[in-house]
Amino acid sequence: MIHLQQIEHAFKLGRKGNERLVPVLKGIDLTVNKGEIVTLIGRSGSGKSTLLHIVGGFLRPTSGKVRIADQDVTSYSETQWADFRRNHMGVVFQNFQLIPSMTAYENTELPLVLQGIAPNERRRQTLTLLEQLGIASYADHYPSELSGGQQQRVGIARSLILNPPILLADEPTGSLDSENEAQFLQLLQSLNRERNITLLIITHDDKVASIGNRTMRIEDGLLLQPAEQSKLEVLQP
Ligand SMILES: Nc1ncnc2c1ncn2[C@@H]1O[C@H](COP(=O)(O)OP(=O)(O)OP(=O)(O)O)[C@@H](O)[C@H]1O
Numbered sequence: 001m002i003h004l005q006q007i008e009h010a011f012k013l014g015r016k017g018n019e020r021l022v023p024v025l026k027g028i029d030l031t032v033n034k035g036e037i038v039t040l041i042g043r044s045g046s047g048k049s050t051l052l053h054i055v056g057g058f059l060r061p062t063s064g065k066v067r068i069a070d071q072d073v074t075s076y077s078e079t080q081w082a083d084f085r086r087n088h089m090g091v092v093f094q095n096f097q098l099i100p101s102m103t104a105y106e107n108t109e110l111p112l113v114l115q116g117i118a119p120n121e122r123r124r125q126t127l128t129l130l131e132q133l134g135i136a137s138y139a140d141h142y143p144s145e146l147s148g149g150q151q152q153r154v155g156i157a158r159s160l161i162l163n164p165p166i167l168l169a170d171e172p173t174g175s176l177d178s179e180n181e182a183q184f185l186q187l188l189q190s191l192n193r194e195r196n197i198t199l200l201i202i203t204h205d206d207k208v209a210s211i212g213n214r215t216m217r218i219e220d221g222l223l224l225q226p227a228e229q230s231k232l233e234v235l236q237p
Pocket residue numbers: 011012013022024042043044045046047048049050051204
């Protein structure tokens with residue numbers, strides 16, 4: 001479903017004419033199969049978000065190839081990416097990115113409005129999803145009138161409203177307490193089971209990482225394979 005081949009990324013730093021390149025990703029190979037949950041862990045600054053931004057098309061890799069859902073998306077333009085994301089992936093960010101002046105209902109419905117779906121159909125789909133995520137009774141609340149856990153659910157509702165086969169999540173439980181975190185992780189697992197959604201989640205939280213069918217670690221711009229990780233764990237208990 002997601003194939004990354006020799007992905008490298010370097011950020012340019014410094015003033016014009018005196019720039020230097022800071023390599024962050026140094027040749028990442030990763031395949032995420034359909035219906036799989038893959039969690040990516042790594043220290044702060046190890047390049048997790050950079051990698052997720054590349055998979056989500058928010059950043060172009062310096063080199064390497066990105067194939068998603070059988071399409072080579074490596075050199076897609078922003079418009080092509082926006083189109084591709086609409087059809088193939090939802091993205092959940094740590095800070096929810098809800099629109100403050102819109103209610104939970106309106107935030108969730110927005111992608112359907114942008115798609116030009118008829119009002120009755122929009123209403124049916126939005127209410128069904130809010131119900132499924134256990135937040136229907138907060139439909140008329142504005143983000144500032146919701147708890148962190150409820151805001152996170154609205155964020156995920158908005159990313160799921162177009163039924164994407166892939167969900168990318170960047171530290172999705174970063175601002176939740178442990179009870180809300182546990183509930184949110186159960187929600188992700190049931191979405192994976194019931195809708196066969198492929199999940200790629202980055203985190204530095206072991207509990208979040210544990211829901212992965214596979215957990216990979218980024219270190220020094222490279223991805224350690226599970227075998228190398230268990231070797232390391234033996235060496236460094
Ligand atoms: N736009 C940018 N310009 C320059 N350097 C950047 C930029 N974005 C990230 N970096 C650098 O790239 C490295 C990796 O950053 P990234 O955000 O991918 O790490 P991360 O593993 O997600 O960290 P965290 O867990 O703290 O969110 C860091 O050293 C960071 O300073």
